[in-house]
Amino acid sequence: MSRYVFPFEQGRASQRELLGGKGAGLSEMSFIGLPVPPGFTITTEACNRYQEMDRFPDGMMDEVWENLDLLEKKLSRNLGDPQKPLLVSVRSGAPISMPGMMDTVLNLGLNAETVEGLAQLTHNRRFALDSYRRFIQMFGNVVMHMEHSRFERLLADVKQETGARQDPDLKETDLEELIVRYKTLVRTETGREFPENTREQLEMAVKAVFDSWKNPRAIVYRRLNKIPETLGTAVNVQSMVFGNMGSTSATGVLFTRDPNTGVPGMYGEYLTNAQGEDVVAGIRTPKMIGEMAAEMPKTFQELTDVCRLLEKHYRDMQDIEFTVERETLFLLQTRTGKRTARASVKIAVDLVAEGVITRDEALLRQDPDQVARLLYRQIDPDAVLEVLAQGLPASPGAASGQVVFDADEAEERGNRGESVILVRPETTPDDIHGIVAAEGVLTSRGGMTSHAAIVARGMGKPAVTGCEAVRISLDGRKFMVGDVTVVENDVITIDGGTGRVVIGLVSTVEPGLSEEFNTLLAWADETKTLGVEANADTPEDAQAARDFGAHGVGLCRTEHMFMGQDRLPAMQNMILAETLAERQQALQKLLPMQQSDFYGILKAMDGYPVTIRLLDPPLHEFLPNIVDTEKALALAQREDRLEDAVHFEAILRRSRLLFEFNPMLGFRGVRLGIVYPEIYAMQAQAIFQAQADLVREGRHPVVEVMIPLVGIVEEFTRMRDLIHEVNEAAQEKTGQHLPYKIGTMIEIPRAALTAGAIAESAEFFSFGTNDLTQTTFGFSRDDAESKFLPHYLAEKILTENPFMVLDREGVGRLIELAVHDGRKTRPDLRVGICGEHGGDPSSIEFCHLAGLDYVSASPYRVPIARLAAAQAYLKHQPA
């Protein structure tokens, strides 16, 4: 037969599942000799049986009575004893904390007789009567399901009748009258008497706590926090102690360290002559815990010792509830304290220094997603905000600036040093220069993966996208949200971590890697086996990545390099070229620009590999859109600007030729390289010439050339041969030895499925999991995220957005297969991942398990990736 009840002195911290968090904490504290009011715990198992059968399991109440007897003997008081009444609290306590979600009853055991016994025992009849009316009120509400306000109104009535201003003004007779009225209220509302039988009280209270597991707010909380329904709650029956027995009594809550900063030393507050719910109710303002040192020095010292003991015992910062009853300290709860990311890092590093925990534990205790926020400027948590609208949190960080509606203007003013926020219905590659120069971006359309979002994330620049409440009038140079109009040059603040748009300048908190954070990351580097590189398209990004601890550039996209205002025209000429000769000529203009890009990036990452992906996007992305061009053409014709008209006609003709039904699956990546080998040849030439310059300067550029979108072995081998020729020519021309590796992105399923054959000529693989996810799921990311994906997530058809968290069953299986087949062909194949997943902790864990050599994340995610990689190792280290 199961055992359903455990006295505190028999339980341990490890029994959290069975006894709940509170019960296990009380037991553990009893076990280590801390002053805990005695009591016992009814197990979660009993709760679960109760939920199944809709009645207490057989024998449970017998065990309760047995344990009650023991408790009574220990304290020499008895439940319902008119002379020496025992009072108890009945509290819920689930294995995972659900603060405030379930019910509690205090002062249980009072009735018309025992209230007088309590009066004698405490020499304080008013206190006893007040406790009794509180009990009726609480029991009535929690156990008998009466509205709290009905009791409050009676209390208010009595106060008004007697002229009492506050509760303490009520006299004993007033309280007696109130108790009568309370009991009458119970009778008329529920049709039954308030129970005088104290055992009946206890049984009803236990049942009520069990029932509260299923109350609607608890169910919602569990769903939100992914807490299983099957856990159940335990019930703690504990002898009451009273913090409201005069000026030598008190009650309080404290953290053993500052939960905001992590600074050592107690942090909390207390109230003298009060019960726990008074602190919660906020009727009186509590005092800071530090004041206790003067007011109650003995207790303060006791508490200090208790904190030290508990931290050492639990090996972490604790969150404690305590009561002082006439100078005697009692602990009512201890649990691991919640803390900010900043505090989490500092506490863990300090605890290692104090010899309390190991480095591994310090690493494992961090939540990488939470820690990630430390890397971005944030809105000051204490700032008062006028939130205007809420969009999607597309790229974290906070930024303030004057509103501008045009990328050119954003660039001009940004470059002049002004702070501007670029506001657009949506952004296109044409707007890149504006995004670079702006403090942040706000768009009214587009999802978390819209152009603006991706570009901004790549730059570590705040962005709020898809903010549909914002109605933009580009002509009017203003936007409206409801009745509010924001005109050009008004200042707004955006918070890309939460999606908030705020009017005016808001104070922000600077980001940065604290000393403790750096210490932690150094430990992570010692621990992890997975390499961490960064996606970087500019020398600045590469430098930032290196500063954040990246050991290489895992993905250097070359297309953004053509988006600049000085380059786009040359790129467009290349695309408009009708003959090979014309195209060659345009490419020659682009060559020195590319070369200087590569020079800068390779220099910033000197000594570490830089994986350069050759041109990938469809060419039409570099042309203005068809509708705009049609308009421009019409205008040019109307105004007789013949040369312009010819130019626009050429663009239109080409745009229409290049038009694609499904650009995602179209003429891009290596397909461009195959049809126009001269493009890739120019890029390779730029790479090797930059490499030669650096070698000449005595540096150590490590070049990896990556062919995108390969799906057919022959695509790769043709391009490999081409690059090889260009390399040989460059070596001959420069007289330098220019070693390089050549590999491919694995980003379409067929590449993964034929990885064994591709690895015969490819020296490395880099999984482009953004596209691989699109093709494996058959999801166009833009379309999915704006159409059905939110519905899928809401309906739990998918538990995670596969573009954020790598899908292990589908995409992961392809990756495992490709790694296996690729390494079978070429055991020293270097394998990494360079999709956005490279910065996601769960995906990093997968990469570790799949045996990848490295992940490549955006520069600002590099510290997170280092931490997550270390955690992955620690979680799965060989026994």
Add this chain to the structure above:
Amino acid sequence: MSRYVFPFEQGRASQRELLGGKGAGLSEMSFIGLPVPPGFTITTEACNRYQEMDRFPDGMMDEVWENLDLLEKKLSRNLGDPQKPLLVSVRSGAPISMPGMMDTVLNLGLNAETVEGLAQLTHNRRFALDSYRRFIQMFGNVVMHMEHSRFERLLADVKQETGARQDPDLKETDLEELIVRYKTLVRTETGREFPENTREQLEMAVKAVFDSWKNPRAIVYRRLNKIPETLGTAVNVQSMVFGNMGSTSATGVLFTRDPNTGVPGMYGEYLTNAQGEDVVAGIRTPKMIGEMAAEMPKTFQELTDVCRLLEKHYRDMQDIEFTVERETLFLLQTRTGKRTARASVKIAVDLVAEGVITRDEALLRQDPDQVARLLYRQIDPDAVLEVLAQGLPASPGAASGQVVFDADEAEERGNRGESVILVRPETTPDDIHGIVAAEGVLTSRGGMTSHAAIVARGMGKPAVTGCEAVRISLDGRKFMVGDVTVVENDVITIDGGTGRVVIGLVSTVEPGLSEEFNTLLAWADETKTLGVEANADTPEDAQAARDFGAHGVGLCRTEHMFMGQDRLPAMQNMILAETLAERQQALQKLLPMQQSDFYGILKAMDGYPVTIRLLDPPLHEFLPNIVDTEKALALAQREDRLEDAVHFEAILRRSRLLFEFNPMLGFRGVRLGIVYPEIYAMQAQAIFQAQADLVREGRHPVVEVMIPLVGIVEEFTRMRDLIHEVNEAAQEKTGQHLPYKIGTMIEIPRAALTAGAIAESAEFFSFGTNDLTQTTFGFSRDDAESKFLPHYLAEKILTENPFMVLDREGVGRLIELAVHDGRKTRPDLRVGICGEHGGDPSSIEFCHLAGLDYVSASPYRVPIARLAAAQAYLKHQPA
């Protein structure tokens, strides 16, 4: 040491690779005792060595001289002997026939001395002189690379000078003069004397034949016919026989059966008193072989016997060359004869009846792609054509009709019984009703997989697409090709099998399954293990499929059912609905239409499974395009048609909402079913109600419901539950037992990768290889085929278009994996394929090997699929 030369009597038919086709045939005929002029073969290996080293391999010529000695002894004549000269022919002969591509020299061995010996031996000096001048001409051309026309001009000169009208009018002296002039020409053109040394002649001729392996026309031929460069050609040196020695001599070619129809009996032609090249030159009109029965009865009988013997020996129809020298029959060549598809079927079936070959052999000898043409009306091969333009052969068959430019008009006139050809720049789903009613479709844009092509193929209707020479003026109701203008109502003929567009009515040949074809298909059905079903969206298609031998409908698409003019408005109302109630209302209008479709299809396929795919395409495909709607809206506004304007505005709003960047990867398939379950519920209701009606009538509908585009297990299970509910309701309502199976299309990689889990609830899989190929390759079909795929095929980056022939390495691997995992979960999982690959022989072979249960092809491909399935079994039958 290799042996490079084999006398005919030492070779065999099986040595084709080494001796070439001609050599092996001559050897085999010698072996079985047929009258073959003696000779020997220089092997392909010698040729390959020669190509490598650019000189004869060591010892080869020694072997040639040894074999020449043996030949001389056997015939008692000697090469270069003035008294008894031996003449030989030197002919190429590759392992795979390359008719006319390489060189031949006849009458070798003649010079100033031997010509007189030949004159004495034959008692015909004129014949000897004529042979000599022919030899000089042929040798000069083939071996010494002189222009043929230079010799012809000298011949013409002499004829003019002597007043000879035809060659036979030339006298001996004229020929003597001509020989002198020929030799002078050789000397002046080449700078060397014509070789008098006969052994030198032989050596030079052998070298010339080897060289001809690399001549440009041979290289092109091999590339076109995918013949490996490494095969090489053999050289046959054979003693000459003369068909030009008077009226008892003759030369001819024949087939042992009619190669056009397959009717038994010799089919060929001959010339008396002529040499082989006279037949080829076409100077004289040859006689039909039947005339020989009267003219040369003995030889005719001998030939008849030889044919019977050869067919029995080679077990197939033969193509023979023969020469009669003074009543003696000699065979110069035998090979398996080329034949039409029609003849191929008849000959094979007849040979089985004659006990010559087995049924398995008869099946294996058919080329399914060639046989496929028998199923379509074809342009009469004898018709004289004025080919106006050449487009893509998008859907086979020939059709004639009056040109119309509008789908509505095509429908109206087609339904009146007129023959019309719908001519459009391209077609859209709005044109379906016009395509249905037209005889055929011609488009100026779009590839083999454009809308028009796919729809036409599905209907078995001729289509020529992408005919870019055709410039259409819709307003002018005409089209132009170069200077030719075709106006509305002009008659044209299109040939969808070749892509030809012809002016006027052209006589065509009716298609049909001949008795022999049906016999062959019955054998195929007895042999094959793979089931054959059909893709059919209408009762008519289903009936056609059944008539062609389909045992079920493997894919019934439901979206085409909404395209009819009576249905599209209801469908559009459904899409425009703003609320669930409005949508339900619109769906209720569609319900009876769908029900009647399903009723008809299930009835036509009674007793066989019908796999109905629920709605798949993105909803915007049912709406008019945005630009057209914008125009219509502007017009309605200008004309103050308020109600129309509101309607167009609604369409525009919805179209913009539904707009997708990559519709292929967008909001379609099961994603629609998840977001709008009421659509699938309506379809299921229509299915089960139709089923109930049929059951009530005593029929046996076999219903399979197929969910498209599943990639996540949960998508499938939700829809399964929905369909299950609808089924239960339908059973309750109709009181009928309505069993059904539910399964899914596997058409995105993730479905294949998670097939094990999907099979837990899916009862069948159907591989949608069109989409699976798109997602596995990351190729948008429309874009790929118009942009880079032609380049890929031309450059041999891909050897086959993966949308035509299933890609075994990539897509195939996914299929194998899904079949394996699916069957592991559910051993009785029914697995088929329903992409266009279901009608392609190579893909069908793959399906057989992958263990699929069935393929589903378009109705007109069903016979091909039956044949290909039988071949797949036979090729891979267990030992």
